[in-house]
Amino acid sequence: MISRKRSIQIVIAIVLLATIGSIAYNIYLSFERAGKIAVTLVTAPTDATTTFTNTATKKVTKGNSGTVYIEPGVYDISVEKKDFSSYKKTQDIAKNNTIIAELSPRTKEAADWVDKHRDQYTKLETFAGKKSLEYNKSVTDKYPLIGILPLKDPYYSIGHYKKENGEPVVVITTESPQYRYAATRRITSMGYKLSDYRIEYKDFQNPLKEKK
Structure with a gap:
């Protein structure tokens, strides 16, 4: 029959082996997952x-x-x-x-x-x-303007979409240079900086471009 002292020694040995094994495995994982x-x-x-x-x-x-x-x-x-x-x-x-x-x-x-x-x-x-x-x-x-979009007006709309890399893009939709300016003015009048955002214009018609 195994003595009480011997039983304690066996338990301690098992715990030590398990601890060493766990440490060794964690070291292996750290090298395996490095980079x-x-x-x-x-x-x-x-x-x-x-x-x-x-x-x-x-x-x-x-x-x-x-x-x-x-x-x-x-x-x-x-x-x-x-x-x-x-x-x-x-x-x-x-x-x-x-x-x-x-x-x-x-x-x-x-x-x-x-x-x-x-x-x-x-x-x-x-x-x-x-x-x-x-x-x-x-x-x-990071881009507080996105939180209040979309904004709509009878002559323009301001919306947004997300690019593949997660970057938000503000989209101003209007054909008129006048209302393109009005839309950007509306953004800045609310305290937002245009330079903080990537802005695209949709349906914009350049008045200097000859119409076919």
Whole structure:
């Protein structure tokens, strides 16, 4: 029969081995992930396969819903599962390290599967909504004008859209140089600096250009 002292020694040895193993594993992970970006991957279905192909090096990395560590760069991203629609996008993960992909069923069997796993889609929608709120807040904190758009007038409108890199663009829509000026004056009169924003003009007609 093992003595009490011997039992304590065995327990201590097991704890020490587990601790050493945990430390060694964490050291391995720190080297393995050095210089890489943690990409948050949220997919529905969660077992869909995501393929990252570096457009420069052609290196391929695969993963599933969760966190994937890859080198900075621009990637062709595809999310696929049999009997479901695919998701494809090209993205610079150094500028946006979140991938949200909701795949739609293409067969009756896939639709039945979705009905039984609706929670996966609910979690994705909740996460997407949270990220959208976070993004909107970060944009309006940095670009407060975006928070009050769109603005409409009988002769012009001021709206915005988001570029691929996440940068907001203010869009002034009017054909008239007079109302283009009026729109920009409206922005500055509210205390916003035009130099803080990328501004595009839509439907603007240059009066010096000959009409065909």
